[in-house]
Amino acid sequence: MCVRVSGVSLSDSEAFRVFYEDAAPVVYGYFIRRCGGRSHVAEDLTSEVFVSAVRAVRDGVTVDAPMPWIITIARRRLVDHYRRRDGRRDLGLDDAPTVSVGSVWDSPSEARLVTALEQLSPDHRAVLVLRFVDGLPVREVAEMMGRSERAAQSLLVRARAALRAEWEEVPDA
């Protein structure tokens, strides 16, 4: 059993390297805007995802579609990151999101949105990102967050309200 891409086994380290070349920009891109534009965080999380992938290959995990699979790992890492980061933020250890427009954000409004998003609780932030940025159906959001579908739907409603409230609080850039 192993992960395969177009019939090539990822248990071969060179094949994994080829897969990495294709998938790394996708995974890094997944993280960068979901983590406030912090490139070092995106880099760290991307590393974690691929190390997890390597370990999964080593453990004989079977996957038919590697790219969706690696994004699923990335999603779980992201939710985990949000939750861990919350404790760090409580200690005042977190750095501010990257708010300069140009390299990461399209507009001042987008930077403002990300700043507001960063103020939310981990679960509110996660449910909004999974539902609207990732475009997952509520059922999959619920599964990703370890909640029932009904609970996820309720959480989503509260998260939207919280985002609107934070948006009003964040000064226009």
Added chain:
Amino acid sequence: MRDLIQMLERLDRPVDLPDEVRASIWSKVRAESQSVKSQRTPGRAGRPLLAVAAFVAVLAAIGVVAFLQTDAAEDQVGAGPALAPGLESLVAGFDVTASAFDGDAGWAVWTDPLSGLCIGVTAGTDVVHRCGPDSRVAVAGDGVLVVAGDLRDDTAVVVAEYEGGKIVDVPIVTPGVYALITRDDLMWLRGFDADGRNTENVSRAVLLGEEPSGTSTPIDPGQFEPRAGHVAVWTGEEMLVIGGWSETPYDSANQSSIAVGVDGSIRPLAPPPVTLERYPGVDAFWTGDRLLVVTGIRSPLSMVVLTYLPDTDTWTTSAPLPEDRYFGGAVWTGSELIVVGGVMNSPDDNEGSGCLGYFVLTNSRTRPMHCPALRWSDQMFPATRSLDLGNVKNTRVEGDVDDESAQSDCRYRREPGPFPSPHGDESGADECRPCSHRNQPRSPPVGAVYLPTGWWGGRHQAGNHG
């Protein structure tokens, strides 16, 4: 609200991955990807192929020797471990007392040697947890963290945290506890209770993959000899428990070795060929197909590497370490056993090389790496700790340089409970004393973290605490 949602939806668009970032990430993944084949644990059906695999692994190890020897030339002393800005000052003066890693994610327990204040740090994200100076961490799957035990704080709990953010509170607070994560369970062995009495059993926690209930399943106490100071590894099927001692101070770690299954079953293992001594310390590592035990022996004080093969229930004694040291620590890197620190039997040799690499497969050593000199310890046990932290294996040396000028700053804290002091029969608990009564002067204890691809760093001086 719709405008905000539309903005959210637009966040998912491609970005460029800079080449230097791509290379940086790959460098972290490379070690894992290179070992994809060689480290895969074969199932029972694959065991007939072990002989062939072992031959290939020996050939691979020869190549790894050359690779690591090349990298060793780049070893250097440098800055401290990668902590978030602001956290360095928070843990200044603390010791790293436990660590674990999962891929590139690492967790460490930092402990103030004097106050006992302890925090758990998640590398990269630096979430701080409450824990204790005897806490341990273990990681499995996607981000499981266990912080177990607190000798000094009755309010402490054993915590398991995993991907779903669910918490398992395990209702034991006891020294000597040894916890590890299997694929599905948190398992632990109880040690002593807070009054120094033996606790009665081995327990296991609820399945981590399900909604945790916080309950545990005791294992028949009649089958288990209570102990503390034991070491354990998870083989993928069983928890192998080696050594441990009864409440007698300085007793040898001579409790029988056992294998504990997730169903609570216990079966004895063949006894190790040498007595596992408590005082020089014991480390154990699972390589994927065998158990390595690095232990000290007392007469003469020295260290030895033992290998246990579960398939045949047999032990072998590897070649003795080329340097006659004791109190050293060790860590398994995935291909190599690195022995760090310790003290040479001859005082004149104490300025010798501080660490060495030992290849189990080839029964050979690599050239000494650049690392701190051998040190005496200012900690209770073991003198030198081995840690497993981050995407590369790190080894931490702690102890104190034999430096008379720092004598007045040297203090230690007597642990409450059953742990004896290595400095003699001293009564009382929870007290700090200067070390001037010792036979030799001591400098403040220092800690260091070694990254095979990086640097030594992270000096933490107890003297900072006054």
